[in-house]
Amino acid sequence: KQEVTQIPAALSVPEGENLVLNCSFTDSAIYNLQWFRQDPGKGLTSLLLIQSSQREQTSGRLNASLDKSSGRSTLYIAASQPGDSATYLCAATQKNNNNDMRFGAGTRLTVKP
Amino acid sequence: EAGVAQSPRYKIIEKRQSVAFWCNPISGHATLYWYQQILGQGPKLLIQFQNNGVVDDSQLPKDRFSAERLKGVDSTLKIQPAKLEDSAVYLCASRLSGTVNTEAFFGQGTRLTVV
Numbered sequence: 001k002q003e004v005t006q007i008p009a010a011l012s013v014p015e016g017e018n019l020v021l022n023c024s025f026t027d028s029a030i031y032n033l034q035w036f037r038q039d040p041g042k043g044l045t046s047l048l049l050i051q052s053s054q055r056e057q058t059s060g061r062l063n064a065s066l067d068k069s070s071g072r073s074t075l076y077i078a079a080s081q082p083g084d085s086a087t088y089l090c091a092a093t094q095k096n097n098n099n100d101m102r103f104g105a106g107t108r109l110t111v112k113p
Numbered sequence: 114e115a116g117v118a119q120s121p122r123y124k125i126i127e128k129r130q131s132v133a134f135w136c137n138p139i140s141g142h143a144t145l146y147w148y149q150q151i152l153g154q155g156p157k158l159l160i161q162f163q164n165n166g167v168v169d170d171s172q173l174p175k176d177r178f179s180a181e182r183l184k185g186v187d188s189t190l191k192i193q194p195a196k197l198e199d200s201a202v203y204l205c206a207s208r209l210s211g212t213v214n215t216e217a218f219f220g221q222g223t224r225l226t227v228v
Binding site for chain 1: 117119144146148153154155156157158161168169204206214215216217218219220221222224
C-alpha cells in the first residue's frame with residue numbers, strides 16, 4: 001500500500017529565501033506526482049504535475065523534481081514571498097487497477113516579511 | 114472553463130443527523146473523487162468514480178456513508194447518521210477521462226462540523 005510522507009510538517013522562512021519541500025513515497029509504481037497548494041479554509045490548487053517519465057517541471061518560481069527510483073520528489077520555491085504562505089501537498093497517482101491518488105499530510109509554509 | 118463546484122460550503126449538524134454534499138465536476142471529466150480531510154492531515158480518499166461506476170470505495174465507511182453518480186456527471190455524498198469524528202472538510206475532485214497523466218482539479222470543499 002502506498003505511503004506518502006512530507007517532511008517537514010511546518011517550515012518558517014524569511015522573505016526572499018529559496019526553499020525546498022520534500023515528498024517521499026514507498027511504491028514507485030506511479031503514473032505521476034502532483035503538487036498542490038492549500039490556503040486556509042480553501043480547496044486545493046494544482047501547482048505542477050510530473051509524469052513518471054519526467055525528471056522535473058517548472059512554473060514561474062516553482063520547480064518540481066521527481067526521482068522515481070528513490071521514491072522522492074521535491075518542490076523548490078525561489079525567492080519566497082509572504083503570499084507563498086500556505087500548506088503544500090503532494091499526491092501520487094498509483095499505477096494499479098484503480099489509478100487512485102494518495103496524499104501526504106502536507107508542509108505548512110510561513111514566509112515572514 | 115468552470116471549475117469543480119461543491120455545495121454547501123459549510124454545514125453544522127448534530128450527531129446522529131444526516132447530511133448530503135453535492136459536487137459538479139469539470140465538464141467532460143469522467144473521473145470523480147471524494148476525499149475527507151481532517152484538520153492537520155492530508156486528504157483521504159473515500160470513493161472514486163469512473164463515469165457512473167465505482168472504481169474504489171475501500172476506505173468508505175459503508176455503514177454510514179454512501180455516494181452516487183447516477184448519470185456520470187454530478188455526484189452526491191451522504192452521511193447518515195453523522196458522528197462527531199466526521200467533522201472534516203469534504204473535497205471533490207475530477208480528472209479527464211482516458212488518461213491519468215492529466216491534472217486533478219479540486220473544488221473549494223464543504224466544511225462539516227458535527228456537534
